[in-house]
Amino acid sequence: QSALTQPASVSGSPGQSIAISCTGTSSDVGGYNYVSWYQQHPGKAPKLMIYDVSNRPSGVSNRFSGSKSGNTASLTISGLQAEDEADYYCSSYTSSSTYVFGTGTKVTVL
Amino acid sequence: EVQLLESGGGLVQPGGSLRLSCAASGFTFSSYAMTWVRQAPGKGLEWVSALRSSGDGTYYADSVKGRFTISRDNSKNTLYLQLSGLRVEDTAVYYCAKDYVRSSDSWGQGTLVTVSS
Numbered sequence: 001q002s003a004l005t006q007p008a009s010v011s012g013s014p015g016q017s018i019a020i021s022c023t024g025t026s027s028d029v030g031g032y033n034y035v036s037w038y039q040q041h042p043g044k045a046p047k048l049m050i051y052d053v054s055n056r057p058s059g060v061s062n063r064f065s066g067s068k069s070g071n072t073a074s075l076t077i078s079g080l081q082a083e084d085e086a087d088y089y090c091s092s093y094t095s096s097s098t099y100v101f102g103t104g105t106k107v108t109v110l
Numbered sequence: 111e112v113q114l115l116e117s118g119g120g121l122v123q124p125g126g127s128l129r130l131s132c133a134a135s136g137f138t139f140s141s142y143a144m145t146w147v148r149q150a151p152g153k154g155l156e157w158v159s160a161l162r163s164s165g166d167g168t169y170y171a172d173s174v175k176g177r178f179t180i181s182r183d184n185s186k187n188t189l190y191l192q193l194s195g196l197r198v199e200d201t202a203v204y205y206c207a208k209d210y211v212r213s214s215d216s217w218g219q220g221t222l223v224t225v226s227s
Contacts, residue, residue: 036212051213104155
């Protein structure tokens with residue numbers, strides 16, 4: 001199972017909005033509404049930010065939103081803040097009853 | 111508060127074996143599927159294995175199938191990952207995570223496995 005494709009880096013200024021893409025195939029992203037997004041700060045465990053494409057767990061800021069079109073999912077961060085600087089990973093359920101992560105995106109707040 | 115505490119990592123030679131444990135607390139362990147995810151130094155996350163709440167239904171990444179075995183003891187609130195036939199490329203921090211609606215909503219801090227001669 002090949003990793004989902006994400007841009008290596010995305011940057012934005014405080015207050016701006018950025019979007020991170022996550023491209024897979026019809027056997028994973030495109031085939032199921034089971035895409036999740038994780039935030040990981042250096043040396044820390046990942047944190048769930050979005051599940052089932054667009055749902056936020058309790059306690060996650062509404063500045064984070066998710067969507068999907070075809071084989072590509074996206075995470076949007078609005079009102080970018082310094083604390084949002086981290087690595088972000090998408091994940092999808094697959095037709096093999098397994099999961100696959102994305103390649104990861106480093107978000108930099110300028 | 112959900113807590114997951116991994117242990118059992120360490121230095122092992124290629125071809126060797128190791129058993130990782132994940133002690134869970136703060137939730138009804140027997141009601142949730144559990145997952146192992148690993149992260150090689152400086153690299154991204156890699157899904158490794160998952161196990162249904164009842165203990166039946168095991169799932170593995172192709173990269174570890176036939177070498178790793180996931181199991182759980184619901185009476186001890188503990189998840190395990192038996193690693194055998196270890197390779198240099200298995201070197202990573204191994205995280206256990208609690209499943210939530212096709213995702214993982216709680217993670218441990220990880221345990222480092224280093225495979226080297």
